[in-house]
Amino acid sequence: MFRNQYDTDVTTWSPAGRLFQVEYAMEAVKQGAAAVGLRSTSHVVLATVNKAASDLSSHQRKVFKIDDHIGVAIAGLTADGRVLSRYLRNECINHAFVYESPLPVSRLVVRLADKAQVCTQRSWKRPFGVGLLVAGLDETGAHLYYNCPSGSYFEYQAFAIGSRSQAAKTFLERRFESFNTYSRDELIKDAIFAIKETLQGDKLTSSICTVAIVGQDEAFHMIDQKVIEEIINSMEIKEDAPADQAPLQEEDKGSEEAPMDI
Amino acid sequence: MELQTLAMKDATIVDDGTTERTSYPYVTGTSVIGMKYKEGVIMAADTGGSYGSTLRYKSVERIKPIGKHSLLGASGEISDFQEILRYLDELILYDNMWDDGNSLGPKEVHNYLTRVMYNRRNKFDPLWNSLVLGGVKNGQKYLGMVSMNGTHFEDNHVATGFGNHLARPILRAEWHEDLSFEEAVKLMEKCLLVLLYRDRSAINKFQVAKITEEGVTISQPYALKTYWGFSAFQNPSKGAVGSW
Numbered sequence: 001m002f003r004n005q006y007d008t009d010v011t012t013w014s015p016a017g018r019l020f021q022v023e024y025a026m027e028a029v030k031q032g033a034a035a036v037g038l039r040s041t042s043h044v045v046l047a048t049v050n051k052a053a054s055d056l057s058s059h060q061r062k063v064f065k066i067d068d069h070i071g072v073a074i075a076g077l078t079a080d081g082r083v084l085s086r087y088l089r090n091e092c093i094n095h096a097f098v099y100e101s102p103l104p105v106s107r108l109v110v111r112l113a114d115k116a117q118v119c120t121q122r123s124w125k126r127p128f129g130v131g132l133l134v135a136g137l138d139e140t141g142a143h144l145y146y147n148c149p150s151g152s153y154f155e156y157q158a159f160a161i162g163s164r165s166q167a168a169k170t171f172l173e174r175r176f177e178s179f180n181t182y183s184r185d186e187l188i189k190d191a192i193f194a195i196k197e198t199l200q201g202d203k204l205t206s207s208i209c210t211v212a213i214v215g216q217d218e219a220f221h222m223i224d225q226k227v228i229e230e231i232i233n234s235m236e237i238k239e240d241a242p243a244d245q246a247p248l249q250e251e252d253k254g255s256e257e258a259p260m261d262i
Numbered sequence: 263m264e265l266q267t268l269a270m271k272d273a274t275i276v277d278d279g280t281t282e283r284t285s286y287p288y289v290t291g292t293s294v295i296g297m298k299y300k301e302g303v304i305m306a307a308d309t310g311g312s313y314g315s316t317l318r319y320k321s322v323e324r325i326k327p328i329g330k331h332s333l334l335g336a337s338g339e340i341s342d343f344q345e346i347l348r349y350l351d352e353l354i355l356y357d358n359m360w361d362d363g364n365s366l367g368p369k370e371v372h373n374y375l376t377r378v379m380y381n382r383r384n385k386f387d388p389l390w391n392s393l394v395l396g397g398v399k400n401g402q403k404y405l406g407m408v409s410m411n412g413t414h415f416e417d418n419h420v421a422t423g424f425g426n427h428l429a430r431p432i433l434r435a436e437w438h439e440d441l442s443f444e445e446a447v448k449l450m451e452k453c454l455l456v457l458l459y460r461d462r463s464a465i466n467k468f469q470v471a472k473i474t475e476e477g478v479t480i481s482q483p484y485a486l487k488t489y490w491g492f493s494a495f496q497n498p499s500k501g502a503v504g505s506w
Contacts, residue, residue, distance in 0.1 A: 100373035
């Protein structure tokens, strides 16, 4: 989109009924490194690509634990993401202090959305430049939400945000209908596969990929790098064919074939 | 967050720089007894409100349902109980307004009350009550107590006031897991009878309330049969030593 006379202030409408500053904020999310989320009836998985600023630096942290039952993955301005994670953690812990029980995911997401909306209606503020995939479990089941800078939020079975997320979304669109029946391990595998789609040619290694999971009997936690390594290796044994020929059911419980020299 | 402000702005702070504190209760209710049974929780209390040593009000409902999953019984200052009901009414209202399939269960309500009671105690302006909170949610039975200083705990059977001294020993001896409703009522009436005989603020008009997964039922007030035909009551001054 191009510069125009209605995009200086977040509090200025365009004649077409758009708030350009908010849309520019959503652009920032699209430029960030990819993040995907998938949900079954009992688990939710988040996976992100960790870009490093240079070969010398460490990788950006994009997945945050909010509470034992909730975690988020961010795309966009990581600084904004960190601040929002602190807010989310605060809301969860305050609720747990008063009510001795976990804050329902949908209620947390609404508070976050309302906070984001405030920044779209104050002339002295700017919208947050980060999109969040909120994954959590409460008594109504497993949930995956996407919160965007505009203050809107949606619930998803699976979603991808950030750069080249369309490739991941295409992959997920083909398979999401069976996610509710997926086992925990199948869900993780598909999350990594979706991340692989966003890399489009770049090598997928466990060092640039973070995977986290939350489940009914599993507090939110990052999955160990070694485990991710194993899954990636077993994936690469299976195929190197392009994504649209991937089989609907993947069963690689163990590598029966010998690893190829890639 | 909106609810905490409601509880806080009702604290007695006078604008001329002085503060006040609650010193003693005026209209009080006596014991409440609660116990878990097979399908849920049963709670009983008499319907009396005493004004000091006068049994002034005879139809005070001291057990109320809270939301879909809980029952609250209170002893102590009746006006403070009514205030607590106001707070909880607002709490449940906001909870229902979310309309999202989540609801506050007895555990959450118990904890909220603990926070309110403790915070008031810290301001030297307590809500002068001992509260019994019972309920069932998703098959889980819950029974807990909070006192005016914020002490709270859960147990299979609880009692407030005189009930602690007269009813709990009976319950400790005779309560067991999975009582049927009839057995639980019988055990409850046994405790209530002892309290009626021995607690001077008890009146012979009781309500028994039960809560199960299906919902709440509070009985109409009824009386227990008492026996006063002991021979020692026939001529009470028979063996008395007179002074004149």
